Amino acid sequence: MASTETTSKDKEGGDLAGLEAGLDALETVQTGRTPLRQTLLEKVLPPVVAVALVLAGWQGLVSFKIVDDPTKLPSPGAVWQVLREAWLQGELLGYIWTSVSRGLLGFFFALLIGTPLGLLVARVKVVRAAIGPILSGLQSLPSVAWVPPAVIWLGLNNSMMYAVILLGAVPSIANGLVSGVSQVPPLFLRAGRTLGATGLKGTWHIVLPAALPGYVAGLKQGWAFSWRSLMAAEIIASFPDLGIGLGQLLENGRNASDMAMVFEAILLILTVGIAIDLLIFSPLERWVLRSRGLLVKG
């Protein structure tokens, strides 16, 4: 009797395991990465074509003498020539590095200040009520507005540049974290509490990781603001002792009425801004979203 009971129980268990394995296999969605060829075709080719078209249009304006004044619109070739010369004289990387190192260092400080500030605003009600609105209001203040007071307070030096970057980036970073925290699903908090994640443990294990997508979006915007503020500061407060960054390059081009140099500077500012975003922030954001299954393909 005992043996039949065991066999029937075993059979029961075996059936269930088989049934379950079948269901799991049927319901699991297979996800793979898009093949490289498809990525190139769908993601890389269109912007390349767009840039080529803009360049062709630009060349057309010059070639067909629609705009026939090199002091207003230099040809793409002339701008390329200026870039080439700067490269051959070994100055090009210097311009870029002066600005990028300032921008990244300033952004790093903004990160150190913005993160705890955002956490404080998100988690402490009084602080949130007191400075939350100011923080989001500051985001809409163009950071150029901070250049004159920063020059008066700190003088024409690197500290002034960093101050302007901070004022531009800190609100974005803090706000990103605040909105990330306020979008944490209450279910996660309840689940965390039943697992014993309360107080600081809850913040560390549940709230912060759950808020990461919002935080990363804030970082991305924070970088864009850092870069913009820095360029504004460099253009307005150009001073020989500060070294020539991309903003100064633009200002020097204007002073010399050298339109090719102006275009060179604008192109470099644009390229560096996009490059940092493409190399650092976009991959970071994609990684965060993909690992959570939040990146929708299509």
Next chain:
Amino acid sequence: MATTLTQAADGVGAATHAARIEHVSKSFPGPAGRQLVLDDITLDVAPGEFVTLLGASGCGKSTLLNLVAGLDRPTAGAISTDGRPALMFQEHALFPWLTAGKNIELALKLRGVPKSERRGRAEELLELVRLKGAHGKRVHELSGGMRQRVALARALAQESKLLLMDEPFAALDAITRDVLHDELTRIWRETRLSVLFVTHNVREAVRLAERVVLLSSRPGRIAREWTVGIPHPRRIEDTAVAELSVAITEELRGEIRRHGQH
């Protein structure tokens, strides 16, 4: 109106109950003054017992579960549990930034299990819910049924004496739900956990429980109790399950009908 929430100390001697709910009432502020959601509920869950709380919408069954879980406090009465209970939700509530295995390991970590033991323990629990090899899987890579099994494994990782389940299978399709009923029964019988399971599905209640408690709605009161003597393994299509379900459904319908008579 004195409210006490005590958690019985573990250790010396076996506890006489996994959860004791004594004269518990709960009201929430509503548009028409305070609204009574639970009215004088008294219910014991014995160690190793499987109890389902059955009721229509508005019977406050989820509210009662929240109170037992300690996520909210009763307006009146007292609740005591043997240690902190584990809780499973209708949604899997797994953390999407962690893999299936790491979700379980987080529960172990928060309970103070040393790092060296966590991985092995998580693998064991995954094997218990028949998800061997799923440790590194991301939550979104799992099917609905698999997610609920990982959630069950995470709840079991708490090693609580009492498992609270808030309609955990309601969002699953019928076949998957049926399979998970078998799984839950198997795991409950292996671990001898106490389970307090909330549902509005009569068949589910009868199929799983040793005792079915019917709650009336607005406010929630205990209307009736049934002891289910049907031997395991049970099937949803068993005649005995069907017969008792018919009787309970009649009673439940009667409770619901009362609300339409004014």
